[in-house]
Amino acid sequence: MSYTRWWHSLLISFSVATWGLAQPLYTMVTANGRYGPGLGPAVLLVMLTFHVLPVGALYFVDRAFIRWSGSGKMLRAYRMTLFVLTGLAFARTVQIHYLSTDLSGLELTGFTVAIALFIALIILVIYPHRHVTMLLAFLSVASAILTGTFMYQTGLLTTAWSQPAAEAHSSQTSSGIDRGPVFIVIFDGLSRHVLLKDGQIDPERFPNFAALGRDSAVFTNATSNYGATSLSIASLLSGKWISPKQPEDVSSDSVLTTLARSEYTIETYSERPGALYPVFLVRKHPQLLVAEAVTWLNDFIIPAFVPRPFLLASFEHVYSQPLWEDFLANISAADAPGRVYFVHILLPHGPYEFDRYGRRSNAPLWWNMSRVWNVDQTERAYEEQVMFVDRLLGGLTNKLKAERLYSRSLIVVTGDHGSRDIGMLRSPSSKELSELTSSVTLIIRGPGVAPQLSDVDYQHIDFKPTLWDVLKISPEKGLPGVSAFAPERPARDKWFWYSGPASPEDLLLTTSNQVSPPIGGWYVRDRAGGRWLLSTGPTPPEVRDNKTPGQ
Incomplete structure (x- = not known):
C-alpha cells in the first residue's frame, strides 16, 4: 500500500505536527501552569500556531511530493525525514522531563549517538517493509487522544474562557472610589x-x-x-x-x-x-x-x-x-x-x-x-x-x-x-x-x-x-x-x-x-x-x- 490518498497525507501530517512540535509545547504549558481561567484565547493561539498551521503546511508539502513523484523515492525520503525529526523531538522531550535538564559536551554527544543508533535500528527493521508511513498514519489516533487531553487539562472548552473569581469581584469596583x-x-x-x-x-x-x-x-x-x-x-x-x-x-x-x-x-x-x-x-x-x-x-x-x-x-x-x-x-x-x-x-x-x-x-x-x-x-x-x-x-x-x-x-x-x-x-x-x-x-x-x-x-x-x-x-x-x-527589624540571614x-x-x-x-x-x-x-x-x-x- 502506497499511502498516497489525501487522507493519508492528512493523518501523517497530523501525527508529525503533534509529536514533533505540539506535544513538547503542550507538556511545557501543562507542567508549568501556563493556563487558567480567561486564557482561552492564548491557549487557542498556541494550538493554531504550533499545531494547526504546521499540519496544514506539512499536508500541502506531502501532496506536492505525491504530485511530483507519486509513491516514489522522493516521497519516501521526505516521510523518512519527518519520522527521524519527530523521533528526535520526542526523545529530546523525554530527556528534558525525565533525565538531565540539559546536555553538553560528552553527555550531549553520547545522547545524540544513542538516539541516532536507536532511529537507525528502527529504520533497518521497518524501512524495507515501508512501515514508516503506516506507523505515522496510525499514530494519528494517539495524536488525537493527546490533543484532546491537552484541551481537557487547560479547560479549553470550559474554564479557559471564564473570568477569574478575583477579577470578577474587582470588576464590580465602583468608579467613585477615591484612591490613588x-x-x-x-x-x-x-x-x-x-x-x-x-x-x-x-x-x-x-x-x-x-x-x-x-x-x-x-x-x-x-x-x-x-x-x-x-x-x-x-x-x-x-x-x-x-x-x-x-x-x-x-x-x-x-x-x-x-x-x-x-x-x-x-x-x-x-x-x-x-x-x-x-x-x-x-x-x-x-x-x-x-x-x-x-x-x-x-x-x-x-x-x-x-x-x-x-x-x-x-x-x-x-x-x-x-x-x-x-x-x-x-x-x-x-x-x-x-x-x-x-x-x-x-x-x-x-x-x-x-x-x-x-x-x-x-x-x-x-x-x-x-x-x-x-x-x-x-x-x-x-x-x-x-x-x-x-x-x-x-x-x-x-x-x-x-x-x-x-x-x-x-x-x-x-x-x-x-x-x-x-x-x-x-x-x-x-x-x-x-x-x-x-x-x-x-x-x-x-x-x-x-x-x-x-x-x-x-x-x-x-x-x-x-x-x-x-x-x-x-x-x-x-x-x-x-x-x-518597620521601626524594629529582626536580625536575620x-x-x-x-x-x-x-x-x-x-x-x-x-x-x-x-x-x-x-x-x-x-x-x-x-x-x-x-x-x-x-x-x-x-x-x-x-x-x-x-x-x-x-x-
Missing part, C-alpha cells in the same frame, strides 16, 4: 549596582531613575530571594517562601488577589504570564504565550550546539516595547484611581540588544556573545540596555504628570533578580555568588512615603508586608517577611536560591570565558563579610516545610 492608583513595575534582571554611583542613583546615566529616586524611598541593600523569575515573582506576590523543587499554587495568597478583594481593579501586563501562578494571567495579549513557547523551543527542544541567531535568538524582546506602550496608553486620569497596574517586562534581561536610545541591533549576540565578548563588554552592553529602561521609566512618570496622577500614585519599581550572567562571570568561586546576581533595585514613591536612602536589610520576602504597610492594609498573620519601613547555569547560553558564556559557574543551591550572605556562600546546613525555615531536597 498603584503601579507595581518589575523590570526583569534590574540590579541596583548598575544604577548606583557613590551610593546614589547616577543622574547622568539614569536621569529618570534619579528623578524618581529624589521623590522616593530608595533601598540600597535590597536583594531577591530567587534567581528564577517564576519563583521570585510567586514569592514576591504571595509573601511566602517557595520550594524550588515543589513550587505551589500561591494565587489565593497573591497581593493582586487580596487587592481585588479589597475593591481595587487589577490590570496586568506581563511577558511571563506563568510567573503569576496562575491568577491574573495576561488575557489581553494572548500572543505573549506564543512568544514564551518559541523561547522555550529555543532553550530546550533545540539542542545546545545549534547556532541560535538563526532560530529567533532575539524573540525574547519582541513584545517588551509594545506591551509597555500599551500599558502607558491605558493610563488615564478618569480610570486610574482605585486601580492596580502590575507590569513585568523582560528588560533589561538579556539578550543585550538595545542601546540607550532603544535602537535594536540587527544581529544580537546573545547566543554567541561569549565567543566575542568578555565580562567588561557584557557589562557595557547591559548598562546600555538599562539606560534604555530608564527612558521607558521616564515615559511612565511623564504620563502620570500629564494626567495629574503623579502626586497621588503609589509607584513601586523593582527587579525579580539581578544580572545573572554578569554575576556568573564575576563569582569568586563555584560555591560563592556575586552580589550582582542577588541585588535588585527597589524604589517606592507615594503619599506618606518620605524620600530617603535606606540601607535596611530588605529582601523580596518583605515585599508584601512592605506594600501593606504603605497602603495601610493589615497584614495577615504568619508572614515570614517584615515591612522595610539573607537567603538566595540559585539554580546554577540556567541555559546553554550560560554554559557557553562561562566556558568561553574560562569561569567556573556557581553550583545550584541555597546561598546565605555572611553577616560579617557580606559574601554570598553556599549553605551546607539549613535553608530558610519555612522552606523546609515544603520539602526542599536535602532537608
Whole structure:
C-alpha cells in the first residue's frame, strides 16, 4: 500500500505536527501552569500556531511530493525525514522531563549517538517493509487522544474562557472610589549596582531613575530571594517562601488577589504570564504565550550546539516595547484611581540588544556573545540596555504628570533578580555568588512615603508586608517577611536560591570565558563579610516545610 490518498497525507501530517512540535509545547504549558481561567484565547493561539498551521503546511508539502513523484523515492525520503525529526523531538522531550535538564559536551554527544543508533535500528527493521508511513498514519489516533487531553487539562472548552473569581469581584469596583492608583513595575534582571554611583542613583546615566529616586524611598541593600523569575515573582506576590523543587499554587495568597478583594481593579501586563501562578494571567495579549513557547523551543527542544541567531535568538524582546506602550496608553486620569497596574517586562534581561536610545541591533549576540565578548563588554552592553529602561521609566512618570496622577500614585519599581550572567562571570568561586546576581533595585514613591536612602536589610520576602504597610492594609498573620519601613527589624540571614547555569547560553558564556559557574543551591550572605556562600546546613525555615531536597 502506497499511502498516497489525501487522507493519508492528512493523518501523517497530523501525527508529525503533534509529536514533533505540539506535544513538547503542550507538556511545557501543562507542567508549568501556563493556563487558567480567561486564557482561552492564548491557549487557542498556541494550538493554531504550533499545531494547526504546521499540519496544514506539512499536508500541502506531502501532496506536492505525491504530485511530483507519486509513491516514489522522493516521497519516501521526505516521510523518512519527518519520522527521524519527530523521533528526535520526542526523545529530546523525554530527556528534558525525565533525565538531565540539559546536555553538553560528552553527555550531549553520547545522547545524540544513542538516539541516532536507536532511529537507525528502527529504520533497518521497518524501512524495507515501508512501515514508516503506516506507523505515522496510525499514530494519528494517539495524536488525537493527546490533543484532546491537552484541551481537557487547560479547560479549553470550559474554564479557559471564564473570568477569574478575583477579577470578577474587582470588576464590580465602583468608579467613585477615591484612591490613588498603584503601579507595581518589575523590570526583569534590574540590579541596583548598575544604577548606583557613590551610593546614589547616577543622574547622568539614569536621569529618570534619579528623578524618581529624589521623590522616593530608595533601598540600597535590597536583594531577591530567587534567581528564577517564576519563583521570585510567586514569592514576591504571595509573601511566602517557595520550594524550588515543589513550587505551589500561591494565587489565593497573591497581593493582586487580596487587592481585588479589597475593591481595587487589577490590570496586568506581563511577558511571563506563568510567573503569576496562575491568577491574573495576561488575557489581553494572548500572543505573549506564543512568544514564551518559541523561547522555550529555543532553550530546550533545540539542542545546545545549534547556532541560535538563526532560530529567533532575539524573540525574547519582541513584545517588551509594545506591551509597555500599551500599558502607558491605558493610563488615564478618569480610570486610574482605585486601580492596580502590575507590569513585568523582560528588560533589561538579556539578550543585550538595545542601546540607550532603544535602537535594536540587527544581529544580537546573545547566543554567541561569549565567543566575542568578555565580562567588561557584557557589562557595557547591559548598562546600555538599562539606560534604555530608564527612558521607558521616564515615559511612565511623564504620563502620570500629564494626567495629574503623579502626586497621588503609589509607584513601586523593582527587579525579580539581578544580572545573572554578569554575576556568573564575576563569582569568586563555584560555591560563592556575586552580589550582582542577588541585588535588585527597589524604589517606592507615594503619599506618606518620605524620600530617603535606606540601607535596611530588605529582601523580596518583605515585599508584601512592605506594600501593606504603605497602603495601610493589615497584614495577615504568619508572614515570614517584615515591612522595610518597620521601626524594629529582626536580625536575620539573607537567603538566595540559585539554580546554577540556567541555559546553554550560560554554559557557553562561562566556558568561553574560562569561569567556573556557581553550583545550584541555597546561598546565605555572611553577616560579617557580606559574601554570598553556599549553605551546607539549613535553608530558610519555612522552606523546609515544603520539602526542599536535602532537608
